[in-house]
Amino acid sequence: MTATPSPGSHTVGIDRIACDGYGLCSELLPELIELDEWGYPIVGSAPLTGEALAHARRAVAACPALALRLDRAPRG
Template structure:
């Protein structure tokens, strides 16, 4: 008996918890390709899907968030 394995999507989605976010701006400094800051200093996601070549930068931005408001979720299949 064998188990069928389906390839998992390696695509990641960038998410911001807008309630937890305090507008420190570290995420936009570390990931300017996907994030900018609005006029109040809060991040704006320009593309929620993280390209493979930016995955390491996105992980650093998530780790640098002092209030854990930024996260990476697995993309949908």
């Protein structure tokens, strides 16, 4: 039996070396990811809640450079 992560248990992380600045992540997750002036993502650090977690998973899966990841948010 696998546990389903609860909302607020993850944040989005970026491998800045792997990122090529395609910008797809900001299109799939605009409420969390903005692009800087060069087209690279700037991600908020707030834990994901509700539908944002599902959208984040979709953005992570769609990243052409495999630069996005879901990280466990610190407890507390």
